[in-house]
Amino acid sequence: MNWEQLLSLKRQGDTNKRLRKEQDETRLGFEVDYDRIIFSSEFRSLQDKTQVVPLSKTDFVHTRLTHSLEVSVVGRSLGRQVGLLLLNKYPHLQNIHGYQANDFGAIVAAAALAHDIGNPPFGHSGEKAIGAYFKKGEGKTLKSVLTEKQYQDLCDFEGNANGFKILTESREGREGGLRLSYATLGAFMKYPKASLPKKPTKHIADKKYGFFQSEEASFVAIAQELGLKLRDAKNNLFARHPLAFLVEAADDICYTIIDxxxxxxxxxxxxxxxxxxxxxxxxxxxxxxxxxxxxxxxxxxxxxxxxxxxxxxxxxxxxxxxxxxxxxxxxxxxxxxxxxxxxxxxxxxxxISIKNVYESEEVINKEIAGYKVLDGLLSTYVGAAINVYSGDISTYDKLVLKTLPKTVSLSNDALYDNVMAVCLFISKLSDSNAMALFHRLNGISI
The missing domain is CATH 1.10.3410.10 (putative deoxyguanosinetriphosphate triphosphohydrolase like domain)
Known part of the structure; x- marks a missing residue:
């Protein structure tokens, strides 16, 4: 891999090459990435999503939003320090292409800012709750009608892959998702692989997965543009973008110390x-x-x-x-x-954090509630999505569908796309909104 490609300013839909030396120094492309993320509705919802203590109303306890901002600050420092050293090592990046140390900081800061944008309500227990619904709950009926990889996407629902979907998925009025630079998207992708094969090696990039089947083509196109090393052509397993290691380090530093x-x-x-x-x-x-x-x-x-x-x-x-x-x-x-x-x-x-915080009674009790809420929401909306696909929509389904935002599109063309669409909708809910919606659907006064 080489830094010239890895620092690509290209965005989805571009027809002309973006050159660093031609950038407006008052509004650099990598800094635009940061702005687009921070003004997105998906990022704002992180203010009411669990970091450690679910639904905590204590002022000094972190939410996903404050955690993401802090990871971004640490990431910026990491990127700038590394950038300065890399420009000394490879002076042509600055002398010929115009890159500055702050560019590396801006890329890592933007990717770090978005690193939790795909996390569902109730923290990592939310991911497990969604996976459990498809693996052992009502959703296991989908195993016989989806491809192996599509079903695995659901059984191991992954916030990183969901984040990539949010950042890149096109919809009417938002073609290309947030249209971030490929360099930032590369730094965001800590696990450049699909859900299968599962942990094929002990390589850190194989620990989880980074894209759903619905985004495979987009992912491969971005990886190829960045020149990411292909580790397994059959399964589209790529090497990490080098700056993804800094995003990961920023997250590790913050959750270790701040939790x-x-x-x-x-x-x-x-x-x-x-x-x-x-x-x-x-x-x-x-x-x-x-x-x-x-x-x-x-x-x-x-x-x-x-x-x-x-x-x-x-x-x-x-x-x-x-x-x-x-x-x-x-x-x-x-x-x-x-x-x-x-x-x-x-x-x-x-x-110590695991024993005293993550496994504390308050955290466990709230995570149990989160499981119940997400299982209930999935039962309602996945059921409706399946019935839309099969053409067997009940009166109840019609009422349920009216509660979905207009950005959620369901059809009778692809069952997997319908199920992923409602999972995406549920994943974007804040903790409080997920709880409130669950209560409304179950006729519980709040």
Whole structure:
């Protein structure tokens, strides 16, 4: 792979090549990507989607929106630092093509901003709830009428693939989706493969999948334009865009440190016990006098969090540059922080978060409620979508269909497309809207 192709400014529908040196410096194409994402309705809905604690009304606990903004900030720093080093290594990128260090930051920031845009309500339990409906619930009847890959898309419903669908899917009035640059879409695609084969190797890019069958053609076209290395022609398995490693690192840094911070602020993790783990991570950079002067838990945690994020940013940049050749060759097969010298400290922090936060009674109870809500919504809307396809629409189905927005198009042409359309609709709902819709459909007063 080469950086000239990987930094493509092309957008879906372009007929002419976009050159970096011809860009308006006051409104660069990569910065336009960020703007389009942040003004999208799908991004705004993240303000009421679960990060750690579902439906939490506590001011200092993160939602998907605040998490995404923070990941984007960390991603920008990672991209800019790497960009500066890459331009020193490959001066022709700047001298001939006009790329700047901030371009790398803008690409990673935009991709990081969108990294959770496809997540359904109720966090990762929402993905599992959708998958369970098709694997073990009413939706398992579809196994005999869909292709193997189409059915697997549903059984392992994946927020990353759903995000790619949201960013690229055409509909009337929004051709080409958000029409982001191919460089940003490439950086967004952490798992450049279909739902099958499932985990064919231990390569980090094979851990999950990144596109549904409905977007395979779009994905392949973008991958080919970017020059992503083809690892398996039969199954369209590609190597990651190098900047996807930075997007992943930004996410890893934020959920490791900030979910831990939420646990402390919620009282789920004891302050004295927790701060010891953060101090182990940043012991070489603490200003003892400044730290001792801090009076509140929130201030102490905030100070250590800032140091920890800075430490891990520098670590990720160093690992990326040390392995840049292998990354360009598609041979680097692990996450950046998976080989960090701070791996043990990161593991300790994550283990505590899992035990005290992710498996807390409040989180578990709300996730159970989320399963019930999503199962109910899927039963209603998937049932209607199947009946539209078969031409056997009941009076109830007609009423249900009227609750769908006009952007949801169902027909008797393709069953898979109908089912994916209602899954997309449900996935875009915020936690509160999903709960409210479930109550309305079940005649429950709210």
């Amino acid at each position: 831990f911070e939420d646990g402390i602020n919620l009282g789920l993790i004891e302050e004295e016990y927790a701060l010891e783990y953060l101090i182990k991570l940043v012991k070489g950079t603490i200003n003892t006098d400044k730290y001792s002067a801090l009076q509140t838990t929130e201030d102490r945690v905030s100070y250590l969090r800032a140091l920890a994020i800075g430490t891990l940013i520098n670590e990720a940049v160093s690992i990326f540059m040390e392995n840049e050749k292998a990354i360009l060759n598609g041979e680097f097969d692990t996450g950046l922080l998976d080989i960090s010298s701070y791996k043990a400290q990161i593991k300790d922090i994550i283990d």
